[in-house]
Amino acid sequence: MDAPSPMETDATIVSEVDTASIPQTDTTHAQETEAAILPETDAASIPQTEHAIIPEAEHGIIPDTEHDIIPEAEHAIIPDTEHDVIPETAHAVIAETEHATIPETDHTTIPETDDAVIPETDMDFVPDSDMAIVPATPATPLDDEQPGSETQPNKRRRKKSIVWEHFTVETVGPGHTRACCKQCKKSFAYITGSKLAGTSHLKRHIALGICPVSRQRNQLLPYTSGSKSAGAYGSATDPPKRRYRTTPAIANVPLDQERCSLEIAKMIIMHEYPLHIVEHPGFIDFVRTLNPNYNMVSFNTVQGDCVAIYLREKQRLLNLISTIPGRVNLTLDLRTSNQNLGYVFLTGHFIDSDWKVHRHILNVVMVPYPDSDHAFNQAVVACLSDWNLEGRLFTLTVDQSVSSEAVIANLKGLTSVKNPLLLNGQILIGSCYAHLLSDLARDAFGSMAGTIKKIRDSVKYVKTSEAHEEKFDELKQQLQVPSTKDLLIDDQTRWDTTYHMLVAACELKEVFACFDASDPDYKLTPSMDDWKQIETLCSYVKILFDAANLLTGPTYPTASTFFHEVSKLQLDLTHAATSQDPFVSNLIKPLQEKFDKYWRGCCLILSVAVIMDPRFKMKLVEFSFSRIFGEDAETWIRIVDDGIHDLFLDYFAPVLPLPEAPMENGTESIIKTELPDEGMPQEGVSHEELPHDGTVISFGDGLSDFDVYISEISGGQQTKSELDQYLEESLLPRVQDFNLLGWWKLNNLKYPILSKMAADVLSIPISIVDPDSIFDTQSRKIDSYRSSLRPVTLEALVCAKNWLQSGSSETSSAYMKAEV
DSSP: OOOOEEOTTSOEEOOSOSOOOOOSSSOOOSSSSOOOOOOTTSOOOOOTTSOOOOOHHHHOOOOTTSOOOOOTTSOOOOOOSSOOOOOTTSOOOOOSSOOOOOOTTOOOBBOTTOOBBOOTTTSOOBOOTTOOOOOOSSOOOOTTOOTTOOOOTTOOOOOOOGGGGTEEEEEEETTEEEEEETTTOOEEEEEETTEEOOSHHHHHHHHTSOSHHHHHHHHHSOOOTTOGGGOTTOSTTSOOOOOOOOOHHHHTSOOOHHHHHHHHHHHHHHHTOOGGGGGOHHHHHHHHHHOTTOOOOOHHHHHHHHHHHHHHHHHHHHHHHTTOSSOEEEEEEEEEETTOOEEEEEEEEEEOTTOOEEEEEEEEEEESOTTSTTHHHHHHHHHHHHTTOTTOEEEEEEOGGGOOHHHHHHHHHHHHHHSOOGGGGTTTEEEOHHHHHHHHHHHHHHHTHHHHHHHHHHHHHHHTOHHHHHHHHHHHHHHTOOOOOOOOOOOTTBHHHHHHHHHHHHHTHHHHHHHHHHOTTOOOOOOHHHHHHHHHHHHHHHHHHHHHHGGGSSSOOOTTHHHHHHHHHHHHHHHHHTOSOHHHHHHHHHHHHHHHHHHHHHHHHHHHHHHTSTTTHHHHHHHHHHHHTGGGHHHHHHHHHHHHHHHHHHHHGGGOOOOOOOOSOTTSOOOEEEOSSTTOOOTTOOGGGOOTTSEEEOOOSSOHHHHHHHHHHTTTOOOOOHHHHHHHSOOOOOOTTOOHHHHHHHTTTTSHHHHHHHHHHHTOOSOOSOGGGTTBSSOOEEOHHHHHSOHHHHHHHHHHHHHHHHTOSOOHHHHHHHHO
């Protein structure tokens, strides 16, 4: 047997011998850089009498002029008769114990480019590098390839399915080929005549755990990421894996340690994660998986980063507040911890120079004794000093449940020292509207606690059992109840969920009434009187719900919005309290008394706010008061009219000009002006007008008599103020999309003083509660983790989150630009 020898063209030519034997070594190198190797278990034996020829009619010969190029990442490997070979490094491995015999008429040429070239008449030419062509006598079918069909030129061969790592192809008869599972040896249809069954059912056999051997193996062997024991399809329940191409550009992005640390600090702030998360092993492993080169920050470092974000955002907010033309309104919300420590949340409300409403938490102050009458004093002093608000405070809104008369008196005395009180302090202290509504709803539900418990227990009986719920739904369909509401068990810490539960139950009362017939174990059927009382209760609680729902919007409404709502609620409760129905009067009268106290304390400031709306002005106040106060309406209207004029004077007084000196002669205007140069006459003045003392006496421009005439016919009437001019103008039409703040922005020059007062009044907060806590029936608590933090750290975390969410901050890239 002749050994292959190199030729001048550096191509390896196999001589005309009976067989081309490759020695029994690990691999046979056709060239130093590339090896044509087949695994030991898969021998590629081609006897002399059976040439490895791929006929043109069956296997698609690709001519020299039209080569099928297969990229390196996707090699078209044609396996042997019985073995399917997918080499890991794109090499064809030839076994030690078998010789690859190449007939005399066929020559395998391997040129310099490491391409395996096969003559046109006998072999398929693959010009790609790193390719080794293995003869195949029938080729293992490719996915969705019809057997015996002619491969079209210039079309890439489809990539081989990964399913063949778990199946082999067996010929069971002429034109009949089946796929056999390597695990359970079960065979499946694959090729029958000219029909191809595809590979989807084979993939399901492995991926869905249908194969008993594969399923048992997955149960015994725990899955480890990256382990080959999991198989190509992972666990039995994992879907078939997809092959993804990685983007080289991602790997080339350098690690920015500082920016990553900043993003971790922002994540902790925004989602209220504990600062110790950077020391949690699970979080550390997760970050290292993303980038092993990142050095995890310590607790002290991330705490410093959070405080740095807070200080940076605080400076931005300080700059904004310093530019606003008006005053700032404050709300005080007291929260307690399990240690009975108080934390006062002070929130600032104001309108900026662009007439945009702002609502920002300014301070979180820890007070050791929250029950003290001076609990709020320390917090207010700290806030006014911290944000340079001395003399710029307009109103304070507090929670009436924790504000006694002594607390209010202390706050008034404190703020009057460095802050001038407007309207003698009548509008300084306000009560929280949201807390009032929650108190009224809680009182209403409490008055009917026994009946509500029956409804709640009935709902629990249905909702806590699937069998009961199915019976209930079937009965609902049989009775053809038109209700579309679903039953729900209420959360007794939120009164809106109790309201929704009762409303849904009332619509399904017919189903509850008949439910004991379908389920004999149901013994909780409410009586018809119970349902009637619940319906009456829901009709009045709906008024409270609609009023509170106004505070849950994404944008905080202006104070003018609440006048109509509050006055309407006052009117409804007053009428209900005097109802002839004893049940209704007994239910509503305690609520009306509590609300009437709130109404009388806030009607002045709400009236002033609605007057600042050019669609209503004083007209809506007069209309509403006549319905609420009846014969006493004129008294209350006069109080509001006097109040708004007195408030305008408080704004007008600082800009009043100094009084002019009285004129000696009303028929002439005498102006004394010093000459620029002694002895030189002023331009436009004759020498005869110059007195000896160097001053000029002017007798006017000849229109002095006209001025006297205008003064006489006007009868000494004074010029009307901006407020009077505004009130005398006709009302604007009420349109749905009217922008109140936009109107004042456009008329800022027309009403320079009144617009300043309007900005302060319209930004008065009616509620101190966050929108997501409007329906809470319990005061908010500070959890044990946050109360364990230092007060300065807690303040930084709370305030920074509020500022980042409200949009006062810029994106994280702005931080990096500021640091560069």
